[in-house]
Amino acid sequence: MSSTKASADSSGTGLRVALFLEEESGNWHVRRLAEAMRTRGVDVVVTSLPRCAFDTQLASGIDIPGFDGALPDAVFVRSISAGTLEQVTFRLGILHALRESGVRVWNDARAIERCVDKSATTFLLHKAGIPTPRTRTMETQPPAVAYVDEAQRPLIYKPLFGSQGKGLLRVDDAAGLPAAEAADNIYYLQDFVPPSGATFEDWRVIVTRRRVVAAMARRAGTWITNVHQGGAPSPHEPSEEMAQLAGSALAAVGADYGGIDLIRTPDGRLLVLEVNSNPSWRGLQSVSEVNIGEAIAEDFLHAVAEHRCHQPEPRLAAQTQPCLA
Known part of the structure; x- marks a missing residue:
């Protein structure tokens, strides 16, 4: 050879x-x-x-x-x-x-590094002008407590390197923050996006640099809609706006393919929640003809x-x- x-x-x-x-x-x-x-x-x-x-x-x-x-x-x-x-x-x-x-x-490694670190993903999306919920990431608990007290609105804590909906917490006040050791002294806090009705809904779009491959809606009675956490998938044909936003999010992190999570605010704005560089699609495949x-x-x-x-x-x-x- x-x-x-x-x-x-x-x-x-x-x-x-x-x-x-x-x-x-x-x-x-x-x-x-x-x-x-x-x-x-x-x-x-x-x-x-x-x-x-x-x-x-x-x-x-x-x-x-x-x-x-x-x-x-x-x-x-x-x-x-x-x-x-x-x-x-x-x-x-x-x-x-x-x-x-x-x-x-x-x-490649660059895209994986950017996506596995949610703070890097959020920064790159923001830098590219892609709409996301307001997010602040900081070290140690005191600044996190101060931010929660100042925000006076529901926030979502996400582990910086987490996936599949594991470790997510709704934070309504400082008492809801995880302990410093449990958070590895890093606090990624994102504005909570309320549902438009009684059911929580968001979308997962699998996209490559060439096209949108498939998409699904995820619905649940709670704000955690991940299929691994009990969210119900259903087939979904993404709108042109969804397709363009997913493609722009993929380009922002420099990935070749990925799973883009989208959510719509009660006033109709479409936001990007996350970009996954190694997306699972088993749940999506169960409701997709592709x-x-x-x-x-x-x-x-x-x-x-x-x-x-x-x-x-x-x-x-x-x-x-x-x-x-």
């Missing part, structure tokens, strides 16, 4: 792709993505970032299981896996190194083809296939 790129498969597209999964979770999403890519002639190696290594004995400097020291043509990041700060930093370092080595990474895994895989491979067409140096081994974009 080439020390730079994995050798081409003699059949299909010649592409070799690394698909990084979550070490401790089920592989429902990964199976669908891998099947969709393999149907299109791609050689998919399913592995995880915790199994990778930096190795200066290798010409590439990066050891990914299944590639014998060579590099894949592209990487799809389904998960970086949970771990300590050092472990997560190391895994993001692998993704940064792959990108610097010319490998197309979906989503094969979401197929659509995401198609857009990923389209991006890889475009990337291959714009490489400044002659392609090696697996790089000799014609442009598909």
